[in-house]
Amino acid sequence: MPASTDMASLTDDELVQACKRGDMAAFEELVARHRDKMFARAFRIVHQEEEAMDLSQEAWIKGWQRIGQFEGESSFATWMTRITINLCLDHLRRHQRYRVEPLPDASDEGTGIDRFLPPVWTNPTERLERSELRTRIDAALAKLSDAHRTVLVLHEFEDMGYKEIAERVGISIGTVMSRLFYARRRMATLLAGIQDEEKPS
Numbered sequence: 001m002p003a004s005t006d007m008a009s010l011t012d013d014e015l016v017q018a019c020k021r022g023d024m025a026a027f028e029e030l031v032a033r034h035r036d037k038m039f040a041r042a043f044r045i046v047h048q049e050e051e052a053m054d055l056s057q058e059a060w061i062k063g064w065q066r067i068g069q070f071e072g073e074s075s076f077a078t079w080m081t082r083i084t085i086n087l088c089l090d091h092l093r094r095h096q097r098y099r100v101e102p103l104p105d106a107s108d109e110g111t112g113i114d115r116f117l118p119p120v121w122t123n124p125t126e127r128l129e130r131s132e133l134r135t136r137i138d139a140a141l142a143k144l145s146d147a148h149r150t151v152l153v154l155h156e157f158e159d160m161g162y163k164e165i166a167e168r169v170g171i172s173i174g175t176v177m178s179r180l181f182y183a184r185r186r187m188a189t190l191l192a193g194i195q196d197e198e199k200p201s
Contacts, residue, residue, distance in 0.1 A: 004077060004135075007025060007026060007029040009030075010029070011012065012030065012033070012075065012076040012077070013072065013076070015027070015029055015030050015076075016030070016072070016076055018040075019064070019067045020067055020070075027063075027064055027067070030076065034076070034077055034080060035056065035060070037077065037082045038055065038056045038059055038060070038080055038081070039052055039056040041056075041081055041084045041085060041088070041090050041196055042055045042056045042059070042084055042087075043138075044138070044141060044149075044153045044157060045085065045089070045092070045149075045150060045153055046088055046091060046092065047089040047141065047142050047146075047149060051091065054073040055084065055088055056084060058081065058087055059083045059084040059087050060080075060153065062083050063079075063080055064085055066083075075112070082117055085158070089168065092129070092146070092150070104123055107128065137187075137191065140186075140187055140190035140191055141153070141187070143190060144183055144186060144187070147179055147180055148179050148186065149177055149183065150169065150182040151169065151171060151179040151180050151183060151189070152179075152180060152184070152187070154168070154169075155176075155180055158193050162176045162177060162180075
């Protein structure tokens with residue numbers, strides 16, 4: 001690929017192919033596009049900013065090392081999400097905050113956060129307000145215990161079922177349901193008032 005090529009104009013798939021040829025600039029462009037998402041994934045699981053930063057950085061290192069194994073069966077973002085989440089779960093296991101197994105896969109867009117958000121009303125400040133709501137949701141997640149937050153994140157953000165969560169985390173399905181129930185109830189309490197704030201006058 002010529003050095004003059006504008007990386008920003010290339011698709012993720014094109015950048016991946018360049019990476020497989022050893023083009024570090026192409027990988028840097030992929031990092032720039034997806035690093036915020038990968039950090040957010042890590043942060044929602046470990047909920048420690050420094051740990052999340054370290055884990056997401058480690059995920060990118062592994063991504064570069066394993067780029068030759070990426071076959072394009074899912075999007076690059078999905079592939080990187082799986083690597084990031086696996087590292088986070090391994091981290092929790094090493095620190096005995098959880099007994100977990102790696103995820104076999106992870107969804108691309110992780111839209112679970114929207115389940116906690118009220119309907120968006122069309123107005124000029126919609127995107128800003130949406131961002132503020134997400135900030136409040138992350139703050140509420142921080143108030144949950146590791147046990148309750150991880151179950152909630154895996155179910156609501158990664159769309160994992162009770163059985164899969166139980167297998168990955170190493171707890172019973174009943175415990176998954178109990179923790180999820182408590183976590184949802186706690187989140188509802190912490191986020192009380194958002195619905196009223198979002199309604200148009």
